[in-house]
Amino acid sequence: MSHRESEDTGSSKASGLLAPGDVLRQWWADLDRMAKWMVGVVLFGLLALLPIFTPAFLDTPGISFGGTMAAFVMIAIIAIGLNVVVGQAGLLDLGYVGFYAVGAYTVALLTSPTSPWNQVGADGFLSKDWAWLACVPLAMAVTALAGLILGIPTLRLRGDYLAIVTLGFGEIIRLLADNLADITNGSRGLDRIAYPRLLENEQRPNGVFSNGNASGDMNYGTWWFWLGLGLMIVILLLVGNLERSRVGRAWVAIREDEDAAEVMGVNTFKFKLWAFVIGAGIGGLSGALYAGQVQYVAPTNFNIINSMLFLVAVVLGGQGNKLGVIFGAFIIVYLPNRLLGVHFLGVNLGDLKYLFFGLALVVLMIFRPQGLFPVRQQLLAYGKSARNLLRTADDEKAAA
Amino acid sequence: MIHECVDQFACQAANINFNVDGLLNGFWQLTIDGLSWGAIYALVAVGYTLVFGVLRLINFAHSEIFMLGMFGAYFCLDFILGFSPSGNAYNKGIGLTVVYLAIAMIFAMLVSGSAALGLEAVAYRPLRRRNARPLTFLITAIGMSFVLQEFVHFILPHIIKGYGGSNAQQPIILVQPKTQFTIFGASVSNVTIVIVIAATVLAVLTDIAINRTKFGRGIRAVAQDSTTATLMGVSRERIIMTTFLIGGVLAGAAALLYMLKVPQGIIYSGGFLLGIKAFSAAVLGGIGNLRGALLGGLLLGIMENYGQAVFGTQWRDVVAFVLLVLVLLIRPTGILGESLGKARA
Numbered sequence: 074m075s076h077r078e079s080e081d082t083g084s085s086k087a088s089g090l091l092a093p094g095d096v097l098r099q100w101w102a103d104l105d106r107m108a109k110w111m112v113g114v115v116l117f118g119l120l121a122l123l124p125i126f127t128p129a130f131l132d133t134p135g136i137s138f139g140g141t142m143a144a145f146v147m148i149a150i151i152a153i154g155l156n157v158v159v160g161q162a163g164l165l166d167l168g169y170v171g172f173y174a175v176g177a178y179t180v181a182l183l184t185s186p187t188s189p190w191n192q193v194g195a196d197g198f199l200s201k202d203w204a205w206l207a208c209v210p211l212a213m214a215v216t217a218l219a220g221l222i223l224g225i226p227t228l229r230l231r232g233d234y235l236a237i238v239t240l241g242f243g244e245i246i247r248l249l250a251d252n253l254a255d256i257t258n259g260s261r262g263l264d265r266i267a268y269p270r271l272l273e274n275e276q277r278p279n280g281v282f283s284n285g286n287a288s289g290d291m292n293y294g295t296w297w298f299w300l301g302l303g304l305m306i307v308i309l310l311l312v313g314n315l316e317r318s319r320v321g322r323a324w325v326a327i328r329e330d331e332d333a334a335e336v337m338g339v340n341t342f343k344f345k346l347w348a349f350v351i352g353a354g355i356g357g358l359s360g361a362l363y364a365g366q367v368q369y370v371a372p373t374n375f376n377i378i379n380s381m382l383f384l385v386a387v388v389l390g391g392q393g394n395k396l397g398v399i400f401g402a403f404i405i406v407y408l409p410n411r412l413l414g415v416h417f418l419g420v421n422l423g424d425l426k427y428l429f430f431g432l433a434l435v436v437l438m439i440f441r442p443q444g445l446f447p448v449r450q451q452l453l454a455y456g457k458s459a460r461n462l463l464r465t466a467d468d469e470k471a472a473a
Numbered sequence: 474m475i476h477e478c479v480d481q482f483a484c485q486a487a488n489i490n491f492n493v494d495g496l497l498n499g500f501w502q503l504t505i506d507g508l509s510w511g512a513i514y515a516l517v518a519v520g521y522t523l524v525f526g527v528l529r530l531i532n533f534a535h536s537e538i539f540m541l542g543m544f545g546a547y548f549c550l551d552f553i554l555g556f557s558p559s560g561n562a563y564n565k566g567i568g569l570t571v572v573y574l575a576i577a578m579i580f581a582m583l584v585s586g587s588a589a590l591g592l593e594a595v596a597y598r599p600l601r602r603r604n605a606r607p608l609t610f611l612i613t614a615i616g617m618s619f620v621l622q623e624f625v626h627f628i629l630p631h632i633i634k635g636y637g638g639s640n641a642q643q644p645i646i647l648v649q650p651k652t653q654f655t656i657f658g659a660s661v662s663n664v665t666i667v668i669v670i671a672a673t674v675l676a677v678l679t680d681i682a683i684n685r686t687k688f689g690r691g692i693r694a695v696a697q698d699s700t701t702a703t704l705m706g707v708s709r710e711r712i713i714m715t716t717f718l719i720g721g722v723l724a725g726a727a728a729l730l731y732m733l734k735v736p737q738g739i740i741y742s743g744g745f746l747l748g749i750k751a752f753s754a755a756v757l758g759g760i761g762n763l764r765g766a767l768l769g770g771l772l773l774g775i776m777e778n779y780g781q782a783v784f785g786t787q788w789r790d791v792v793a794f795v796l797l798v799l800v801l802l803i804r805p806t807g808i809l810g811e812s813l814g815k816a817r818a
Contacts (some may be wrong), residue, residue: 226798227798227801229802230801232608233530233531233611234756234805236531237531237752237797237801240749241749241794242798244749244790244794245791245795251787381618381619384612420628420631425623428619428620428627428628430616431615431617431618431620434613434615434616435616435620439599439603439613442609
């Protein structure tokens with residue numbers, strides 16, 4: 074892939090670039106650290122302002138735009154987490170929804186009055202105002218532990234087998250939530266889950282994060298979107314640092330050729346386990362966000378088809394490219410909401426999301442298996458120095 | 474806090490039974506019922522195992538081929554043979570019922586078989602031409618699974634009124650379950666007899682087709698070493714198509730048998746769970762191995778029933794999944810282990 078690209082651009086001299094997308098990459102690489110931060114702040118700031126100043130062509134007529142954006146950041150966090158597992162380490166995890174469920178249920182079990190383990194209230198150790206926030210790290214820890222427990226036995230399997238085992242795991246989690254009715258309240262679910270109590274006043278007696286704050290542009294969806302966006306940026310920075318570290322290079326090595334990586338001294342099992350645990354923890358964070366926003370969890374929200382949807386986000390955006398998968402998450406959340414209530418030949422287009430996503434997967438796998446925004450995989454494996462080497466070589470050729 | 478939780482959990486563990494007496498008392502009944510489930514799993518599992526043997530690919534969309542077979546059988550009974558949904562069983566006498574069932578089964582086989590061929594041609598063949606990675610195949614299979622399910626969910630009701638949609642079809646009960654005889658104190662119903670006989674005949678036929686015929690030899694040759702097989706004059710493409718066709722046809726037959734057992738189970742999402750279980754069965758017996766799939770199907774059906782008796786009905790699916798995970802961890806090659814290609818000629 075990269076070989077062909079370098080040939081193409083070798084003839085288009087002087088630019089010294091490897092592919093069209095590299096104009097952007099080049100510009101980004103040339104900025105100094107301060108400028109990068111500035112650009113990032115401005116871009117994410119603009120994104121954060123979207124729910125308030127919604128352009129007409131973006132708006133979702135059938136449903137609150139703030140709520141859509143809140144769902145988007147949750148799925149984006151999931152996609153970033155799943156991207157660590159699928160895109161970075163190359164482990165196909167079809168049961169990722171299980172981690173999402175564990176995160177959501179951890180918060181729910183600790184803070185819902187319906188749960189037997191409720192800790193909010195007179196005899197609990199969580200205060201009403203801070204319960205949700207206190208549960209978030211707990212949810213991440215529990216989910217990471219779940220990832221560890223699942224990973225240790227299963228990560229010795231490869232490829233297809235791993236996919237099916239994780240699928241089974243995702244389904245088992247849902248069945249547990251359904252069947253352990255005395256703890257999880259079964260299919261009736263757990264309600265009245267804690268949420269951050271901020272800015273309480275007469276108009277909004279339960280604060281801006283409560284689902285009572287449902288009107289206007291600054292509704293609770295928008296507030297959850299801001300909260301989620303902040304968490305997403307933190308996760309992005311952490312994952313980005315991991316990618317550039319020894320761990321990230323080990324993941325790429327495992328993805329490209331597991332045997333070769335093992336021979337070169339990479340402890341493949343350990344790093345696969347790390348990918349799994351980190352991915353799981355991020356999934357748990359998203360689950361906690363979900364539980365807080367909706368204030369209700371039930372087993373049907375964690376059907377296995379959601380796992381596939383998360384996978385669509387990652388594959389669509391480009392496996393391994395963390396900004397790409399955020400775009401993928403935006404597509405899978407935004408399009409169904411945008412098409413809600415749009416009828417075509419008597420079919421509600423909003424209903425057809427899985428059909429469209431299925432078609433998109435099939436077409437994409439045939440014509441562009443690397444996704445819409447592919448990561449520069451092979452070059453990443455060689456590192457930045459290789460790219461610089463190629464570029465200077467091209468420059469010299471052009472100069473000669 | 475910890476003590477509290479442990480105590481609470483001990484109290485609340487009532488959600489999981491551990492009732493060995495139930496297993497011992499109903500042992501033969503559970504076994505016979507499990508056999509009829511297992512026969513259905515086995516037929517679907519053959520589709521997974523053959524495709525895996527030849528292409529090293531988990532045909533994730535096979536469960537949807539099965540689902541289409543259910544709708545095919547239903548369409549045949551309802552529209553072509555004129556049975557409308559009814560609470561009571563039709564009583565047509567043994568001979569006529571068998572004829573009707575055979576017609577419906579052949580129709581379901583046609584639907585499933587052509588769907589499997591179409592799936593191969595639309596989704597997998599372009600990928601093979603491009604030498605795609607195994608994960609690409611799996612993701613495509615998931616995509617096709619979505620497409621087929623949602624086709625039946627939303628598009629089919631607009632093409633043929635009254636079919637598909639989000640609810641299960643009204644059941645057509647052609648055979649009223651009725652005890653025919655008892656064995657070791659376990660009653661054997663006519664439905665069980667039909668399922669077991671039909672599945673046995675089909676399994677034997679498939680086994681003969683794979684192990685004795687020219688095409689079967691071709692399939693085994695491609696499974697063993699596709700390059701050499703091609704050099705020896707075996708058309709790889711044709712063999713792959715045959716493989717998908719056999720898998721699809723058996724899934725169609727299984728769909729009709731499933732319909733007899735669970736008349737109310739005809740729904741767009743009905744293939745998923747059964748597909749996963751059939752895949753587990755294939756893995757249990759040794760994926761890529763035809764007889765392994767048949768054996769694994771029967772074992773899974775029986776063990777699932779035992780598990781259900783011990784832990785409670787709602788844990789039935791969990792038993793199947795845990796079994797799959799355990800088999801993959803302890804013996805990933807399955808019970809019989811051998812692959813299709815290595816089986817004796």
